Amino acid sequence: MxxxxxxxxxxxxxxxxxxxxxxxxxxxxxxxxxxxxxxxxxxxxxxxxxxxxxxxxxxxxxxxxxxxxxxxxxxxxxxxxxxxxxxxxxxxxxxxxxxxxxxxxxxxxxxxxxxxxxxxxxxxxxxxxxxxxxxxxxxxxxxxxxxxxxxxxxxxxxxxxxxxxxxxxxxxxxxxxxxxxxxxxxxxxxxxxxxxxxxxxxxxxSFSFHNGLKKTINHLHDENFLIENKIEEVRQEITIEKKDYPFFWKIECKKIKKLQPLSFYLFKLFSPYGFNDIHSMKYLIDAQSGKQLISKIYRIIKSRNNWILVSHQLLSENKNKTYMIPNLKIINKKFLPIDINFFYDPEKKSRKDMFLMDFEKIQFPLLLRTWRKGDFFYPLKMNGKKKLSKYYKEKKFSLLEKEHTWLLINGNGYIILIIGNRLDDRFKVTENTKKILGVKI
The missing domain is CATH 3.40.50.620 (HUPs)
Structure with missing residues (x-):
């Protein structure tokens, strides 16, 4: 009582x-x-x-x-x-x-x-x-x-x-x-x-049965507290970038490989995300770029020398979505997936932060979307067309980068620009260009 x-x-x-x-x-x-x-x-x-x-x-x-x-x-x-x-x-x-x-x-x-x-x-x-x-x-x-x-x-x-x-x-x-x-x-x-x-x-x-187990469990709680603190230290050491919404975790493979005992750390760090196959995780550390592991909600993608852990939702949220830009006078940025700006007649000299194109070749409405099977374009300063999938592979784009790289599409369906990456040669500024359109992110 x-x-x-x-x-x-x-x-x-x-x-x-x-x-x-x-x-x-x-x-x-x-x-x-x-x-x-x-x-x-x-x-x-x-x-x-x-x-x-x-x-x-x-x-x-x-x-x-x-x-x-x-x-x-x-x-x-x-x-x-x-x-x-x-x-x-x-x-x-x-x-x-x-x-x-x-x-x-x-x-x-x-x-x-x-x-x-x-x-x-x-x-x-x-x-x-x-x-x-x-x-x-x-x-x-x-x-x-x-x-x-x-x-x-x-x-x-x-x-x-x-x-x-x-x-x-x-x-x-x-x-x-x-x-x-x-x-x-x-x-x-x-x-x-x-x-x-x-x-x-x-x-x-045994009257001491409960007391003995209570002491044991209390000791285990203390030990678990110390281990969880160490795991948090390791998590910070291996992290390049991490954000909660939308969930994104970029991890350095070289630092993962140095963890000892490796199996223990892999389990403690990644089992909360549904990854329990230690053998497959060890293989992924040295696997080629593009390989991935998939759990119920998340996936780990090998991207060059890093792991990228994201939710399936983050990978699929841009798929098959298309955003329209009817004209350049009325652009409601609130409904666009990226902050894109258009400029009439900027300086002709090239700028690192802006892509320049021949305005007379632009047809409205313009579209913003991500890549789809069969997409191709004519890369600037290259001869002939190239499939977008092949271009992404040559540039070593990770799956996440592919799904989150936006394309500016002309009114006739041609790709004008891989935003932040490469202009299509058909829309480049030439000596005959009378009016220039600049695009800046």
Whole structure:
């Protein structure tokens, strides 16, 4: 009773004014103790979110009714979402437990976006962390997988993380808190339940079991903290350029190659982006320009002596998009992908920051777009035409550079200019040119 109290929760909710939180309540022991503790905090306005996964026939519906009645008695808002978990599992080829987890957290994220909640509050306790610890050992894991369930993760917090199931049960009995019992917790077809059964045996003959594991996990947290700091130092050392939106990360291959142990650093640096194949990443370090690795959301492109890590969206966002410039008097730059400027009759001498062309050969409307299959042009000061794909290859353009290099297209469909790179010879300024058009980015 001294350990579990509303005072313990205050360190998570040190607000000066009243704040609103949403508590995930299943109806089980842990979540019912949690919501009762939160209702005793004066500066917290609690609402409830309950997931009905439709997995236990009438038992699932009785859980929902139990929660609705509790919220009605306490005069608090209750959000309920009913899921067809079995069909979701089949459709997405996920286990029942993974399906329920995804459905639950997707909905919680939606609730956070649509309401002014400070946090989503969850009822996980220390025994849950121990079970996760052993589950990850069986599956194979790194240090991070041994840390259990985090107490805080952005907008998700777990105030009961330091307490054991036994302590929570004792508190519930003393306070006469009612809860619903989920019989599926005994079903040993689930790995977590098998581990729970084995762990109960350890606990029965060793009172120091929980304390020993708690010390171990705390030490692992400290070690992970030091490792993450080192990883951040290395990330900065290998980075040439990095921006968050749109996501773009340019990395120096020479510095990656020097990292030791290389496999460890490759995993820590790139697994968050979905790259877990260490062998393929090692190969890519010395691969020829243009080779790439693809994950679900991102790709790593070898570009000369660098890696470029980008999202698929960044590579495809310009594809097949065309922007029109009806005339030079009215140019709405707000709707163009680049800041392009046109000048009548600039000085005839060439300038590094401006491309000069024969205005009389220009036909409107002009178009801006990226390259497409079959594109060709007549490179300035070269004889004959050249396919754009071949030109890009000769210039060693990376895939990213190809997709983000804009073309200025004449009204008759001819390429006037590879912007920032090369003018088409057909539009060059000659002795017969009467009027010059300058293009500057």
């Amino acid at each position: 001294e350990k579990i109290s509303s005072n313990h929760l205050k360190k998570y909710f040190s607000f000066n004014s009243k704040k609103k939180v949403c508590v995930a309540v299943s109806g089980g022991l842990d979540s019912m103790v949690l919501i009762n503790l939160l209702l005793d905090l004066p500066k917290i306005e609690s609402e409830v979110a309950h997931c009905n996964f439709s997995l236990r026939d009438q038992e699932s519906n009785k859980d929902e009714i139990f929660i609705r009645n509790f919220c009605s008695e306490k005069n608090i808002i209750c959000h309920v979402k009913k899921f067809d978990t079995l069909n979701f599992s089949k459709k997405h080829k996920l286990s029942i437990q993974m399906s329920a987890r995804k459905l639950r957290y997707d909905w919680f994220t939606e609730l956070l976006e649509n309401n002014s909640y400070e946090y989503i509050v969850l009822g996980h306790h220390f025994d849950d962390s121990i079970e996760t610890f052993f589950m990850n050992i069986f599956r194979g894991t790194g240090l991070k997988g041994l840390l259990g369930i985090p107490k805080e993760n952005k907008k998700f917090i777990r105030p009961l993380s330091d307490f054991t199931k036994e302590e929570i049960l004792y508190y519930a009995k003393i306070k006469n808190i009612k809860w619903r019992y989920d019989r599926s917790n005994l079903d040993i077809k689930y790995l977590r339940n098998k581990i729970r059964s084995v762990l109960s045996t350890f606990h029965s003959f």
